[in-house]
Amino acid sequence: SPYRKVVNGVVTNEIEYLTAYEEEKYVIAQANAEIDEKGRFLTDRVLARAYGDIRLVEPNEVHYMDVSPKQVVSPSASLIPFLEHDDANRALMGSNMQRQAVPLIRTEYPLVGTGMEVVIAKDSGSVIVAKRGGEVVKVDGNTIVIKVNEDEINPHDPLDIGMDIYKLNKFKGSNQATCMNQRPLVRKGDIVEKGATIADGTSTYKGELALGKNVLVAFMPWRGYNFEDAIVISERLVKDDVFTSIHIEEFEVEARETKLGPEEITRNIPGINERQLANLDEHGVVRVGAYVKPGDILVGKVTPKGETALTPEEKLLFAIFGEKASEVKDSSLRVPVGVEGVVVDVQIFAKKKKDKKEKREKYLDTLIKQEVDKLNLELEEKKKFILDKRDAQLREILIGVKVAKDVKVAGEVIIPEGEYISENNVSQAIKIIAINPSNFIKDKDLLKKVESIIEKAKSQIELWEKIYEKRKEAVQEGADLKPGVNELVKVYIAQKRKIQVGDKMAGRHGNKGVISVVLPVEDMPFMEDGTPVDIVLNPLGVPSRMNVGQILETHLGLAAKKLGEKLGKELEKIFDREKIIDKIVEYYSIVNDTDNKILTAQRKKDSQELREVLSKLDDESLRELVRDLTKIGIPVETAIFESASEEDIKKLLNHAGIKDNGKVKLIDGRTGEPFDLEVTVGYMYMLKLIHMVDDKIHARSTGPYSLITQQPLGGRAQFGGQRFGEMEVWALEAHGAAYTLREMLTVKSDDIEGRKRVYEAIIKGKHYYDIGVPESFKVLVRELKALGLNVECIVEGQPQACDTSEPEKKKPELN
Template identity: 45%
Template sequence: VRVLTRDDIVAIVKYLIQLSNSKADVDDIDHLSNRRVRTVGEQLFAQFGVGLARMARTIRERMNIRDNEVFAPTDLINARTLSSVINSFFGTNQLSQFMDQTNPLAEITHKRRLSALGPGGLSRERAGFEVRDVHYTHYGRLCTIETPEGPNIGLISSLCTHAKVNNMGFIETPYWKVNGGKVTLEKGVGNLPDSGWTATFLSAEDEDNRTIAQASSDVDLKGNFKTNQVKARLMGDFPTVDPKEIEYMDVAPNQIVGIAASLIPFLEHDDANRALMGSNMQRQAVPLLRPQAPIVGTGLEGRVARDSRAMINAEGKGVVEYVDANSIVVRYERSSEERLVSFQSDVRTYNLIKFHKTNQYTCVNHIPLVRVGDKVSKGDVLVEGYATQQGELALGRNLKVAFMPWQGYNFEDAIVISERVVREDWFTSVHIEEFELQVRDTKRGQEELTADIPNVSEEATKDLDENGLIRIGAEVREGDILIGKITPKGESDPSPEEKLLRAIFGDKAGDVKDASLRVPPSMTGVVIDKKLFTRVRRDKSGKDQEKMLIERIDKEFERESAALRTLLVDKLMEVAEGKVSQGVFNKLGEEIIPKGVKFTRKGFNEIDYDKVNAKGWLLDKEKSELIERLHKNYMLRLSELSGESKRRKFSIQVGDELPSGINQLAKVYVAQKRKLKVGDKMAGRHGNKGIVARIVRDEDMPFTADGKPVDIVLNPLGVPSRMNLGQIYESVLAWAGQELGVKFATPIFDGASYDEVKDYTIKAGIPELGGTQLYDGQTGMAFDQKTTVGVIYMLKLGHMVDDKMHARSIGPYSLITQQPLGGKAQFGGQRFGEMEVWALEAFGASNILQEILTYKSDDIVGRAKAYEAIVKGDPLPPANIPESFNVLLHELRGLCLDVQLD
């Protein structure tokens, strides 16, 4: 029943009466059974509905206009209406975002993000505390830790590690079934990754009133609980119950948090606020040139690297036949059956990604891990790079750390780092900037890309090609020309004599001006790639050439598809030659080969494989299935060939798709190698972030008794008040791991205990809990007290000083106020606001104040005269009235107040 009935009305009234008598409860609006996830597919489905409705309306209108005319469907249907709706959905929707590709973790978490904002959702201003707060139904569904720190806190969250969205849009989380105090593991297909067990997925509504045990509960090998009382969860409560009362059990300790938080070892020892910062900052880690996987991880690093598709994995058993920097060739072993149904050769070539720019200007560069002759099996990692090492996520480096003050340089979260870290390129990263320049038709004539630029020295244009694009491999710095372009000046029309002289002597300088693209301030790098996109020529010769190329592509496709069809017939003959048909039908049910007829090559050649139904051709079930697989693979390969030919034809007919008014588009890619420097932001995985304040020579760093200096010195005051002790546990255990040459996986809430860490420090022969006597590198004297020393995993974050450092002497001014613009992008000045003025007033610094408010700001005449005076060495002239005062006068005159200055 889809409509309201009398019974519904009665039930509603009954419920309202119960509510007023306090016998019923109001629904909890923040309970996840009352909140649905609207997936991309669902929203796109709705947009298609809108687009098709609009299209139907235009079709109806056109049909009404053309009453008795003869017309084809193409005259009525205009697909533009639909495509414009879809384009605007992806182009303008608040939730349609540019993918965060800083590193593989950022990519995978961005894809798993859930937002309460956007169309049909909340707005930041109206969202109260309750909506943002953690609710007990978030357990195992929405990450309780990973959320932004700003105004979006709690409104944007992440899906938990094992959670999934069901077809109704509710989030489900997996549990093991418990019957009579015994965990029943059903062996199945395994709907949980990496396990052959089948778990039960429950939504928030299904989970209500169920008693659920923790994943870390003590269970014996037969699935019985070892204790008489078990800690459990029941809605928002945490009772201790008898094992027989338990209905379900958590599948994993990390099920309550998202992926980023699951990568923080010893998360259970960190305060939630710092864990939030830690999980957010891992997503900002820049891929390094020489990354290292952490010594202490959580066991999820390999899984994240694999699922982010950042690497290339082997597809089966095989041998590596060829390796170079750009490609890997693997010959796979295949059974005769696999070979029979496949249309691909045994040899696969993998092209590696080399220095590819991501959306955040970081760099993806694959490095082969295998050599010629290596045997590989399914799932083996063939390459590393882009924040992975040996198939594990590697966002940073392991550094020897000491928690101690160092001459005040690590005050307030600042970081002191050894010169060795910079020298050995541990935190060096490659960043790729993209520069583009458009060539348009202007009213005064067409712009042009060229290396022949007026009033520019030969030295400045020596690296440009005939299209004005700089050569690949050129080293560039601030002010260098990347793309040469000239644009018509649009001066008064030259006289006929002038035109003649210009035609003879080829002096173009008079009528064009330089509009080249230059390297912006404070940037150096190497040109690694360039691209030029051009609109298709539409003259007669261009059309003839286009026709010829399209014919050639069509013939090529016909030849390839005919060869593919012949191969299919050969393979079918191998399977079914001489066998009796069970009836071959097309998709409409029409008979092609009757039942009881033997299969022959002639019969196979007459079948139209695009329209045939490949099921049940033979009595032998296995052979019949082989034919089905063969037909499916044939159709896949045919559609690949067809798609490739269509793409090639499209690129010839349409050319490069450029916006209207743009004739050419030139792009140049410049790579920068950035070493770690003072002002760069670094962080650990526990929210322990800081800025590099000093890079110290190795010999001046504190060193241990065996003479080894530490790599990084962190302030010990950053630990107690922040309550992120995970970093101490990590440092001590990682030092033990480094000494023993082992790596640790310590899953969250199920990791190494204090005693286990202690045992490993004893085994490694390092001081208990890292308390070590250090010596001052500058004096050689021992420090007064022992210091906690260890190995900490540090990341370099995307907030680099090179992007932020900025200085201006003379630059652009605002048109109205005549004051300098603000911000690095505009090459602006520093704002000197009211409070700064008050500070100078308080000191009585009248001359500085006058300079700042006149010459350095909006005194137009004064600043020109001051410049002249400085050049000539004369004393500065007196200041004039600032332009902003004139703006005020004009405002007042606009209000009909005539203000005169005496």
Template identity: 40%
Template sequence: MSFNNISKMLTPDFLEIQRISFLRFLESGIIQEIKRRNPLQNSTKEYEIFFYPESYQLEIPEISAKDAIVQGKSYASRLFLPVQLINHRTGSVRFQWIILGTFPLMTKRGHFIINGCPRVIINQLIRSPGVYFLKRFDSQQKEIFYADFICERGAWLRIEMDSEERIWARLKRTPKIPVLILLQSFGISLEKIFSSSTDPEILANSLLPYRKKKSKLKKSKPKVLVKKRNIQNPLMLIKRHPFSQQSALKLLAALIQLRTQKEIVLNAELGKKFLMKKFGNSRSYDLGVIGRIRLNQKLGGNIPLSYRQLTGDDISHAVNYLMLVATGVYSVDDIDHLQNRRVRTSAELLQTQLGVGLLRLEKMFRDRSTFLFQTFHENHAISKDIRSLMSTKPVNGAFKEFFGSSPLSQFLDQTNPLAELTHKRRLSSLGPGGVSRETAGMAVRGIHPSHYGRICPIETPEGQNAGLVNSLTVYSTIDKNGFIQTPFYSLSEGQIQHEKNLTYLSSQDELLKTIVPGDIYFNSLGFVEDEKLPSRKNQEFAREKRSKLDYIAVSPLQMISVATSLIPFLEHDDANRALMGSNMQRQAVPTIKAERPRIGTGLESKVVVDVGHVVQARWSGYVSSVTSNKIIIESFVHKTDYFYSTPSITISESESSTKTFSTSFLSKLEKSPNVFKKINYHLENYQPSNQSTCFVQKPIIKEGDWIEAGDIIADGSSSQAGELALGHNILVAYMPWQGFNFEDAILISERLVREDLYTSIHIEKYEVEIRETKFGLEKITSKIPEVGKKELKNLDSHGIVNIGTWIKGGDILVGKVTPIRKKPLSAHERLLYDIVGKVNPTVRDSSLRVPKGTQARILDLQITYSEEKNPMKVKILVAQRRRIQVGDKMAGRHGNKGIISKILPVQDMPYLPNGTPMDIVLNPLGVPSRMNVGQVYECLLGLAGRYLNENYRVIPFDELFGSQTSRSLTYSKLYESRLKTGEDWLFNPNCPGKVKLFDGRTGECFDQPITVGEAYILKLVHLVDDKIHARSTGPYSFVTQQPLRGRSKHGGQRLGEMEVWAVEGFGASYILQELLTVKSDDVKGRHKIMYSILTGKHMSMGTPECFKVLVKELQSLCLDVGVYAIDHFGKRQLRDSLDL
């Protein structure tokens, strides 16, 4: 039974979420946000500007997305908007189009290009607007029930019932307000409040004045009832509960003045303004459509969806519901359930930022209009140009802030196609309006039953962000309200209804449905054969009769993310190791020779196609030309089609190639609605990614081929034959080897280095720009002071390195000089300069040089010239080839990672009975304790596939086909390979999967059979060239006088407590003393030790600064601590610690 029989639906476009979201922003988000600020009025309200957002227009971008990256600009479009300026004093009206701002555009691949850098907007997972009923425990461990009103914009409101069953309303920076006073202030009478109450007795406890209970005399006065600035709390003075709305508003006004005013004024109008400002103004408080829907659903209200402010009825219903929760009729809400969490997509985040820009524009309009409209009035005419009142700076600035500083706008991870795809499908609970990683508890981070089919339980970062940053599953989508949905097939009497459309359910929709997972076996007619099946209903798991089942998941892959679904035999791996495998696939470096995995899961081609790293034919046609830069396909194109030529695809008229077709065919073609066009597909070669990996597109077709629309015609740097290729299939042996693979170290064969299997190309960018200094303008030149001709040999006449030059560390890339102050010379210095012919320098060398340890070739130059044809800015692309070496990190897909410890000659590697040497030797102890047995299945099935010349696509959770399916498949294929090849060692019934290996050094057989197979191994981006670092002397921090930290600053390595223990264990006392003194912050000691080294005298250590700080801190605690010296007479003398 094949995977296609399990799920007849195709997996959705993985980047559809980003594109649909941005389309929603263009179609409705912009219009909604502008309408919200419509119209703009000046302070006197004599003039107003009215927008017509439905008629806005976006112009075609000035440059393409590809050119924006090359030129370091943003891929954006200006938004034109019709506006109307109305003078209410004279009745004059003026209509004009204005530019509102420059809006960043999303590329076809789902990211933005800002200042030449691809960036992505992360989807944010936040609490959904609405009302939530929860409980907490006070200091005496008593339950306190409360309700939170959460809105899209505005202040949160909390309704809380204390331990004495009194109900309060809480707001930020406001004292507690009795809930009855708040309800009466909204205009609801006491009679109506009590008549509609579910428990009038509890509500009566909130009547003023509060009744004192003998057993709780100490607590009869609430915490809020305290004196503030010698003002008597108004609640303490009340002898009778207010009955009218005016009295309640006065009391409300008095309460809100407690913390801000020196004198309380009982003013009902003040209370009314407070309510309008907090809950009644659409600009300051907005529940949102979702918030209003959820309030109506939860509280049983029928308030129109168009009214999105909080009403007295909402609060009244919430108080009644809260009392039922407190009495146990209803349960508290689960805030971690996905029905209570929604996704803020890029559309919503951009819309919010547009609102920020429009708010600033409104303020700017009011400030400008004060002066400008006075001038208009004097001239008795409205300005000829409304644009003088408007500016693009507020909106442009808001977008610039968001993309530059928001934690939800991130530098796109382009290490490989999977990294890019995963980054665009990421969900983050962090950021503005989200949770904080410091305060987030286990409940927020944990896996919830409602995550099934929506959020992957496996893929999440390790460390502080664990559980706070997640990935969407393979089939999940996001609806227009931001709730995550997943598809199901409906079940009728145990039969799967494949013919019916898929049903997409949110976590709230599926609460009362009985659902079974996708790894259930069913026959060819779609009937589930088992009578009772494991099912899920209302977050509970049980076995249910098949006749009572409602839905079945569409695939076993439904519950996991894209990266996790690429791990074969996933069900045999521990979840922690599967997590590492998912994350490390995103860190794989593209190699020069890409190779697809022999054992895959079937989604490899989908990943590279959706992410856009491969080139697909848009129309069917005949391949007329193939080069490394361009593919030309002559295609039939509909005459009425409108084509917009992009840098990757251009269209031209076909000429000679039509002769290859017969006359009869061409005569039919003339009558058809199609025309014959020559389609040029431009390929990208050696383009740098954000992570400095190399992006290349390679043709996989040849001239004369016929191509259908949608066929892949060119591979990317991480794909082979249209499938994702992150590593290589190599022979693996699980055995110890002379201790070189101890503790996850890896032993590899020299073949991997010699044949460039793991060689990768890395492209670095170097930029230099001349600046104006106070002594003059810098200059790019080949005339550099005190630099020999040998160092200048690679530079042209302008002082810029030539393309194709091989460079090493310290070589000059761009010669540059900076003007300096002329040094004043004394008489004897001038004489000396004249004798030796030396000139007093007026410039210093500030050339751009190659970093130490780098060996590379100049790939490309981008030079910006001034009007005088002098180079002003130079951008250099340097390509570096990195072979695999000791210290590099390698990993499999099952979380089995390690560092290369030794590269062994091929002849010394263990070899198979047929003489084939191993490529890599792993430690067998890395399997049992880590419980990632999937790697063993993969390597054994890979060995069979190697000798049968077969590739396999194995879906996870294959137990639906029968018990021990993975083992049966692996052993049967090994046995088949033995029969077909005649190699008996491939399958030994006594120890299946194990082989007698021979030592390459001695030729002798090892004592025990060894597990041998072919595994897919990746080279990760953690390369030793970027990590290894040494420092003898270097820069020190100006304040602490301690060595700087980090490789980029040429810093030192701090030794922690455990490292010092190791040094102590060896008794290295001098090293320990140096760690605290001359290697750290003993400034005087540095000079002394240099003198001692030069003169050969004994080295004496000084006193570290940390000791002096310790003495001063003890003295600050009033402890008489001092440093004393014994003089010649045996007396103690106090020494100043600063002089030590």
């Protein structure tokens, strides 16, 4: 990490980098230690990390000083506002849970941030950053094209044509099945600098990290529904899609080569009625846009049955006609339990080979042709760009030049011999002159220049044509699949998930909880102006956990929101650009005056910088900024270890017209009576986490059993049962539930015969059934036999083996 060197108690601007091991050998002061303009410490004792320990030292003992207070924490911890007011355990949870936040459909910057949001969004690779500066020449939902500044083009790279193409990810599934989507932030004609954010990515808002939403929270118990960290939420969060996310699951199926012949992807599946095939196209693959539910067929596939090997005659018929003489079985890809949604994409990869089925071959050729057409379009775009650039360069040097021969277009002379090329006719003339410039230009130096420009453009086009030719060849060769796989089909299903009971939510301070109830808006507690709160959190979750940062965030969030509304109302009457900027800067200067001279100077400098930045914005961008400030609120930066003080928060609350203790009178939405005490209400940044109830809910009917133990499988993925363990057995024993216990340990577990009998009894409507011997008992007996103990069961006075499935038949007695 970087450190400022301290010489004889004076802090210098010299920077040295130390490793964690080297750091332990020195005394290092904190970055927020108070120093004067000359770098001398203002206090007699300085808090420092001395030889790996923390203690107060004299200024002349200090060797180094931190560059920034942020350098001691991780990037995710640096996103937690008021981190210094949170207990370390909760801060750890807060920083870990930010990684589990689900990207939402509509993002929103945090009202209370730490200033690291922009840096982290850029470095995370989620947003698209301009590699070089230039002018945006084309923008659509999928691509951004930038014409690069002349001084940034590499003249030694023949492939560098001065055009940067950025492809945007559109609704791709991530490894966590969340949705990755990028949206352009620039308009055609915008001038961008190198390093500027030109497209928003997953969980970002205008280039700023945006993991959650600012929602109005109240800290109060609500009829026991927020007991033990449970969360009460308003139906508004469901209706307005505040916490709605899109999830994209990927399913794939392979058609392999088997010993009995190849598997085939087809619509002709044995024993399946037409209704089940309604969503499939003629080739047996589901249509994009179809809504599918568990059990629906996604890709029809048949596998040759292995009953009989093919006779030579059948093999011959198969070789000639490609018809299956043998039977086939259905091995289609179906939608698994617990997944439903819309098919958003289908990808088909096939090896290039002569298929016996001509129709299938044509279909795969069509898919390849579509890919090739896309590449051709890209190439044409590049060629056009190179020629336009060539023409622009020629235009600059040819205007005012005398032509040595008539310039004709379609037989008509547009510039007679000896005349000059002018603005009006230069565009048409260039096209003709470029074919053979030496016919029209006699000036040797000029001719050399023109020829070099034309030659450069020609060689660039040839190079790009070669590159695209290779790409097209690769596409036409077909997919490179694993050995034995002829075809691979991938299907992507998207689900829109609204927030619901059982979903997990969290703030940034490790304050997590599970939603217990979704209340109608009219039942939520509301403020005196009629605003209903969005979330009711339990105040008992704060004191023992010691994450008070959430309370400070709530107060500051309320001030930021209300100031935004107030600013919006004031700006409605102002139409002069300068006055709008003055008003915004005025609002940001409310807390400029403090007791600390250095801090006051810094804040005033920040206000001045803000004014300069605002004055550079064009009218459209300024209007958009005002819209955001009014709708979302005025964003506040409160860096860690340099957070807003209590006085700052009180000043902002007073300015927004709220009591400085941040508490308001709330009214019960159900009874209309005010609550006895005032309640802390404000805006907190809440995240929806990836632990969603849809992925966890599970119930088993009859399902698969383990081959070895004959007990039901475990786990949701296997449609398994819940383990009935030792302690659960004690619970049933304590209640004397003997029959329930017997059932759990036999027919519901590993008693094979008993299972069948129970099933039969239920179907026939009987209430009694016999119970057999569980498999686990047989295993125990076999283990005892291995130890040399012969355990036998006495049945009707006769000893009998316990570890066989069938009771032994009595041997006939010999006379």
